[in-house]
Amino acid sequence: xxxxxxxxxxxxxxxxxxxxxxxxxxxxxxxxxxxxxxxxxxxxxxxxxxxxxxxxxxxxxxxxxxxxxxxxxxxxxxxxxxxxxxxxxxxxxxxxxxxxxxxxxxxxxxxxxxxxxxxxxxxxxxxxxxxxxxxxxxxxxxxxxxxxxxxxxxxxxxxxxxxxxxxxxxxxxxxxxxxxxxxxxxxxxxxxxxxxxxxxxxxxxxxxxxxxxxxxxxxxxxxxxxxxxxxxxxxxxxxxxxxxxxxxxxxxxxxxxxxxxxxxxxxxxxxxxxxxxxxxxxxxxxxxxxxxxxxxxxxxxxxxxxxxxxxxxxxxxxxxxxxxxxxxxxxxxxxxxxxxxxxxxxxxxxxxxxxxxxxxxxxxxxxxxxxxxxxxxxxxxxx
Ligand SMILES: [Zn+2]
Numbered sequence: 001x002x003x004x005x006x007x008x009x010x011x012x013x014x015x016x017x018x019x020x021x022x023x024x025x026x027x028x029x030x031x032x033x034x035x036x037x038x039x040x041x042x043x044x045x046x047x048x049x050x051x052x053x054x055x056x057x058x059x060x061x062x063x064x065x066x067x068x069x070x071x072x073x074x075x076x077x078x079x080x081x082x083x084x085x086x087x088x089x090x091x092x093x094x095x096x097x098x099x100x101x102x103x104x105x106x107x108x109x110x111x112x113x114x115x116x117x118x119x120x121x122x123x124x125x126x127x128x129x130x131x132x133x134x135x136x137x138x139x140x141x142x143x144x145x146x147x148x149x150x151x152x153x154x155x156x157x158x159x160x161x162x163x164x165x166x167x168x169x170x171x172x173x174x175x176x177x178x179x180x181x182x183x184x185x186x187x188x189x190x191x192x193x194x195x196x197x198x199x200x201x202x203x204x205x206x207x208x209x210x211x212x213x214x215x216x217x218x219x220x221x222x223x224x225x226x227x228x229x230x231x232x233x234x235x236x237x238x239x240x241x242x243x244x245x246x247x248x249x250x251x252x253x254x255x256x257x258x259x260x261x262x263x264x265x266x267x268x269x270x271x272x273x274x275x276x277x278x279x280x281x282x283x284x285x286x287x288x289x290x291x292x293x294x295x296x297x298x299x300x301x302x303x304x305x306x307x308x309x310x311x312x313x314x315x316x317x318x319x320x321x322x323x324x325x326x327x328x329x330x331x332x333x334x335x336x337x338x339x340x341x342x343x344x345x346x347x348x349x350x351x352x353x354x355x356x357x358x359x360x361x362x363x364x365x366x367x368x369x370x371x372x373x374x375x376x377x378x379x380x381x382x383x
Pocket of ligand 1: 225226235236237238239242245
């Protein structure tokens with residue numbers, strides 16, 4: 001589970017920093033209003049956050065024509081600090097450096113190695129390469145996300161080993177929970193009720209974002225790996241017709257390769273083939289979309305959630321089939337009509353999701369994080 005917003009329970013520094021991060025350029029009085037903290041506390045906290053290099057004042061953007069002492073706006077300091085995000089996928093591993101807004105600055109993609117030792121070595125060297133592009137940026141924390149159960153890896157151990165290799169605290173999280181947290185962060189914290197984020201790429205599953213009082217949590221609730229999709233595709237569980245074996249990126253790419261439509265099992269080749277006019281490639285992609293749409297209806301009917309957001313390249317990368325997903329959902333759902341939307345991230349989702357996890361500790365103690373990272377950076381560079 002990820003707590004993505006602590007609301008009133010968080011420290012003042014976390015509340016002020018969180019609001020400034022989301023709001024862009026913001027006046028102090030708006031920070032007071034949004035956080036519910038006193039003017040004195042907000043002023044003192046802004047001074048501390050500015051001193052730590054986490055936010056900066058923008059006197060050039062002061063309110064023109066305001067009566068009395070002009071209010072000096074503040075905004076997030078985009079340079080200076082950053083986080084490392086790692087997505088350890090079943091097939092591909094993505095490593096990135098992001099700023100404190102969660103914007104991915106540099107990233108690289110690699111084949112996932114077979115052993116954990118090799119994976120740690122690969123991630124360390126990829127992170128060193130990315131850090132060398134901007135050596136003055138102090139890395140404050142890192143996040144590692146993965147489909148842990150299908151990799152058969154203990155998330156806490158991987159987090160600890162990567163922490164030793166990277167020299168910062170590494171927070172591990174499930175990759176679907178992380179994708180939901182990244183989307184939810186952009187949707188705004190104010191949304192009430194329950195949102196189901198359904199994810200499809202090489203794995204298929206869902207996570208739920210829910211508000212409890214003024215705290216928002218994202219929970220990974222289920223994998224749809226062996227959900228019966230009604231096809232004849234053989235699954236690694238020795239049954240037939242399981243959802244991932246029918247509709248994952250890997251499954252449809254392998255099917256297209258076996259039919260001779262593409263020369264290697266890469267789903268991007270299948271998109272290209274469809275765009276180049278192959279009717280069979282288009283049919284495979286539309287059929288996959290219908291299978292996913294029916295699974296979306298099942299999840300929605302089971303949860304009776306208030307909103308559904310579809311995330312992951314299996315839903316977002318091939319725009320012409322979005323209509324088939326929605327039509328199949330509408331035909332299959334038994335409950336009243338519901339708006340189903342697509343997530344905002346495409347090919348960068350894994351990097352953005354891992355960075356969102358790396359940023360979670362900022363919701364607890366941003367000043368402590370920076371203090372420890374600067375101390376660690378000195379020790380790290382002198383060893
Ligand atoms: Zn199965």
